[in-house]
Amino acid sequence: MSDKKILLRQLPKIDLVVDDLNPEDISGVPPAIYKSAVRKTIESFRRGILAGKISRLPQGKEEWNVIFSAAIDKKNSPNLQRVLNGTGVVIHTNLGRSLLGQDTIQSLQVAGAHYTNLEFDLETGKRGSRYGLVEEIICDLTGAEAALVVNNNAAAVLLALNTLASGKETIVSRGQLVEIGGSFRIPDIMTRSGAILVEVGATNRTHLFDYENGISEETALLLKVHTSNFRVIGFTSEVSAAELVALGKEHDLPVMEDLGSGSLVDLSPWGLPKEPTVQEIVKAGVDVVTFSGDKLLGGPQAGLLVGKRDIINRIKKNPMNRALRIDKFTLASLESVLRNYYDLEKALDQVPTLALLTVSPEIIKKKGQKILRRLGGAGEVKEWIQLLPTVSKVGGGAMPEHGLASWSLVLQPGQDGASELERWLRTLPVPLIGRIEEEKMVLDLRTILDDDLPLLLEILQRYLERKQAT
Numbered sequence: 001m002s003d004k005k006i007l008l009r010q011l012p013k014i015d016l017v018v019d020d021l022n023p024e025d026i027s028g029v030p031p032a033i034y035k036s037a038v039r040k041t042i043e044s045f046r047r048g049i050l051a052g053k054i055s056r057l058p059q060g061k062e063e064w065n066v067i068f069s070a071a072i073d074k075k076n077s078p079n080l081q082r083v084l085n086g087t088g089v090v091i092h093t094n095l096g097r098s099l100l101g102q103d104t105i106q107s108l109q110v111a112g113a114h115y116t117n118l119e120f121d122l123e124t125g126k127r128g129s130r131y132g133l134v135e136e137i138i139c140d141l142t143g144a145e146a147a148l149v150v151n152n153n154a155a156a157v158l159l160a161l162n163t164l165a166s167g168k169e170t171i172v173s174r175g176q177l178v179e180i181g182g183s184f185r186i187p188d189i190m191t192r193s194g195a196i197l198v199e200v201g202a203t204n205r206t207h208l209f210d211y212e213n214g215i216s217e218e219t220a221l222l223l224k225v226h227t228s229n230f231r232v233i234g235f236t237s238e239v240s241a242a243e244l245v246a247l248g249k250e251h252d253l254p255v256m257e258d259l260g261s262g263s264l265v266d267l268s269p270w271g272l273p274k275e276p277t278v279q280e281i282v283k284a285g286v287d288v289v290t291f292s293g294d295k296l297l298g299g300p301q302a303g304l305l306v307g308k309r310d311i312i313n314r315i316k317k318n319p320m321n322r323a324l325r326i327d328k329f330t331l332a333s334l335e336s337v338l339r340n341y342y343d344l345e346k347a348l349d350q351v352p353t354l355a356l357l358t359v360s361p362e363i364i365k366k367k368g369q370k371i372l373r374r375l376g377g378a379g380e381v382k383e384w385i386q387l388l389p390t391v392s393k394v395g396g397g398a399m400p401e402h403g404l405a406s407w408s409l410v411l412q413p414g415q416d417g418a419s420e421l422e423r424w425l426r427t428l429p430v431p432l433i434g435r436i437e438e439e440k441m442v443l444d445l446r447t448i449l450d451d452d453l454p455l456l457l458e459i460l461q462r463y464l465e466r467k468q469a470t
């Protein structure tokens, strides 16, 4: 008999295991959960054996039950977990992009626990529009005539293209046919929208005459796309929104711009790149501008469309809009976040994404000093944990690679190596995600929130204890 067959025969039988689990491992756990955990565990051993990856099985009930206990515990815990972000990437798509401030959390609480006037006009007693709750605010803040919010910016682009250019040609610069990540590619989304892509210009340079030469009887739209996570440097040239608008007017064609991040605030005074704000693009006369809710705006996942009233009205009437609509939680939190922007000081303070992007390196350094003091600051602490300058990244959207001066705690991995330390931190009850640099673990303090500090201290204490034990 082959080794694989012998191992397969040695796998425990599900029913017998289930009858013989440690009572403390299943107390309060629904049978459906622990049965499934046992079945999945044995199945994964079976797959491992068949793939030749497992050549030794746990020995005896004790050893197996340790494994089943961990599997049951994991299955009985929430899958979506809080983590500490030590990466320094403020808008981290994999870690949930933007955080919401306390007032905004409060609005979610209300929307979830109570009936609301989501689609009920309290003045007339008749049915209302959910978009009415935020449209005026968005218009106030951006200067646009009308606005609409959908599931995310990818949906906003799809909906706008489908409404304005299905079966017709849309002109885009070759330099802007980008992939944003998470399989959002401009050419693919255009195909799905029914719009026919007409590429003009070259990868590095596109001129106004390129767009002009691309216009035909079949043209329905001129599109400009923010290249976000991609930069062409050196000999480059791009047509501005204002120039495109002038060309559009001449030919009676609408102009659309996918801004991606879509900041309402010029962040250049805080050392970030000068990016056109949504207000500036609207003012340039672009007919429809799309941007994300959870990038630089710092709100919930959403896609905002702002622009000329007749165009936005056409988009609103597209039946696809219903399939892409936002829920009450998005509306509640978006309204709350947007209200902060009526007062810039308030926005910088209350919108966590803006606060994290604009906090000064000195304040971040003080946070590090405070942590070291709490740890006791003794010789062995300094040996294992150092406070050193680092560079944080903005993340998702317009300026993902832009560096911001920051401070980090640098952890020495010791003999186990940096990847083992990284794994240990990542598998803690509240995981701590950092980055490895030059075989050391770097924890950028920019994205460690004040609320996270007690937990971080606890983790660092455990880390020091482990070090001292070795």
Ligand SMILES: *Cc1c(COP(=O)(O)O)cnc(C)c1O
Pocket (backbone or CB within 6 Å): 152, 153, 154, 155, 157, 180, 184, 225, 226, 227, 228, 229, 258, 259, 260, 261, 291, 292, 293, 294, 302, 303, 396, 397, 398
């Ligand atoms: C991020 C981005 C998108 C996708 O936005 P989501 O809100 O993630 O759907 C589309 N276009 C550009 C230019 C982007 O930067």
